[in-house]
Amino acid sequence: MKKRVFLLLFLLLWLFVSGMAFAQSGGTDPNNPHGLTPEQQALAKEIQMELWCPICQGVRLDVCEQKVCQQMRDMIDEMLLEGKSKQEIIDAFVVQYGVVILGEPPKQGFHLMAWIMPAALVLAGLGFALWMSRKWTQRAQTPLPESPTSEAPSPGPMTDGVEDEYLARVEEELEEF
Amino acid sequence: MSSQQPSSPKRRGGFTLLALIAIVGIILLVVFYYGILHPPSQRASSGQAPDFIVTTYPSDPLPPETLMPALNDLFGSHYQAYCVDDVQKPRPSEYDRVTLQLSKLRGTPILLNFWASWCTTCKDEQPLLESAWRRYKGQVLFIGLSHLDQDKNARAWLQCYDVTYPNALDLGGKAYNAYRVQGVPETYFIDKEGNIVDYYVGAIPNGSILDQLLQKLLQAP
Numbered sequence: 001m002k003k004r005v006f007l008l009l010f011l012l013l014w015l016f017v018s019g020m021a022f023a024q025s026g027g028t029d030p031n032n033p034h035g036l037t038p039e040q041q042a043l044a045k046e047i048q049m050e051l052w053c054p055i056c057q058g059v060r061l062d063v064c065e066q067k068v069c070q071q072m073r074d075m076i077d078e079m080l081l082e083g084k085s086k087q088e089i090i091d092a093f094v095v096q097y098g099v100v101i102l103g104e105p106p107k108q109g110f111h112l113m114a115w116i117m118p119a120a121l122v123l124a125g126l127g128f129a130l131w132m133s134r135k136w137t138q139r140a141q142t143p144l145p146e147s148p149t150s151e152a153p154s155p156g157p158m159t160d161g162v163e164d165e166y167l168a169r170v171e172e173e174l175e176e177f
Numbered sequence: 178m179s180s181q182q183p184s185s186p187k188r189r190g191g192f193t194l195l196a197l198i199a200i201v202g203i204i205l206l207v208v209f210y211y212g213i214l215h216p217p218s219q220r221a222s223s224g225q226a227p228d229f230i231v232t233t234y235p236s237d238p239l240p241p242e243t244l245m246p247a248l249n250d251l252f253g254s255h256y257q258a259y260c261v262d263d264v265q266k267p268r269p270s271e272y273d274r275v276t277l278q279l280s281k282l283r284g285t286p287i288l289l290n291f292w293a294s295w296c297t298t299c300k301d302e303q304p305l306l307e308s309a310w311r312r313y314k315g316q317v318l319f320i321g322l323s324h325l326d327q328d329k330n331a332r333a334w335l336q337c338y339d340v341t342y343p344n345a346l347d348l349g350g351k352a353y354n355a356y357r358v359q360g361v362p363e364t365y366f367i368d369k370e371g372n373i374v375d376y377y378v379g380a381i382p383n384g385s386i387l388d389q390l391l392q393k394l395l396q397a398p
Contacts, residue, residue: 054325054350055360067295068325074250075327097325098350128194 034077044076047089052103061101072097220357222376226289226367227355228280231322231345236273238265239332247333251294259300260337268335272343277320280371286394288319289365291353294330296361302380303338309387310342317391322347324361366390368397 032041048062053069061069072093079089093101105111221227238244248256248264256264279287290306292299310319321344323331328346335344347353356365359378366375374397381387 067297068293071250071295071327071330095349096327096346098354100350131194 034074034081036077036080040077040080043086044073044080047076047086048073050090051093051101054097054101058103060103072101220359220363220376221355221365221373223373226279226287226365226371226373227352228278229322229347229352229355230276230278231347231352233272233275233277233343233345234328234332234335236268236270238267238336239329241265243329244333244336247329248337251330251333252300252337256337261339264336266336266339268339269341275343277343277345279367282318283371284369286317286369286397287365287367288317288391288394289356289367290319290321291324291347291356291358291361291363292321293324293326293361294334295326298380299362301382302362303334303340305381305384305387307338307340307342308384309391313391314342316395319343321345322352324350324353324358364390366394368394372397 029035036044045062049060051061051072053059053061053064053066055066055068056064059069061072075093076089079092084092090102094106099106099111105114107115239247244264248260252259279289288306288309290302292303306319306321313319319342321340321342323334323344324347326346331344331346334340356363362380364377364381365373366377368374374394375390377386377390381390
């Protein structure tokens, strides 16, 4: 009996506390203060995940706890309720807050350089490596010129064809310089 | 020796490539040293103040159904502790939707304040600025630029403190970036020739410091 009364009291207290909390929040769901539909909520989350906190370092809008982020999330909800599309909302944010909220440079104008340059540099590096490797391969395959030293071989282990080959290459390198 | 021979096209190609690599290397070095000597975080602290063009906020108050939730959101349910008694009082229409361009304001010393409605320390500074504006009006023009802000929040803020000097949204953070501001609030003191005389990082803590800065601005040649 005592247990039941205790349980009833606990239930009443829980109802009272949660009722107070609900009233304090203005009768709205704290996770959905603007009363968005599930589709709008999903779209709001999608937009939040594409935008970044403008005053933090590498913090996405959906997980940012700054006041400015809360205001931005409210603005997204309000614009969705006005019937704006995802792109319209993102464009409006870029105009009002600047490109910093995209977390990446926009793919237009001078900012395009940031996208092109790394790829261009990698391609240029690959091209250079390819060019160099072909040059080295060609040189290795080119028949070696007759070396004057090969006509008068000196005695000892250094007089074989291997030495001639290296000497010829050294001469060729010296010529190039 | 072979040094007398004319250079082959292959060798010329090699030299061209080396020259290109050297030029790219030199350009990268120049950019690197320019970056070191001119770090992007270095704020505009002297010389000619960067120009900006803004349109001031409307002076008519927001409708109560927008104003009250915005005040609640910015200041909490005890917003009366921060705000003037009549938060719905229209602000002076003198600066209603006016286009302000700094370069066209030569001849007037200017106090330029960067602020935001989401900024906590701005709450302490705002009453000081408004009070100083009422004392220095006619000698110094105060301009407030709200950074990363939204119309309803900024206007609710201005209603709350009954701000009567011109305020505008710094659209896209253009002025903020031009001055290389590092956070709000930040205040610049610009003489009548358009030169930065001084600046204050963070909220100006009290009226006497603000007075000193304003006197220095007025005494600037």
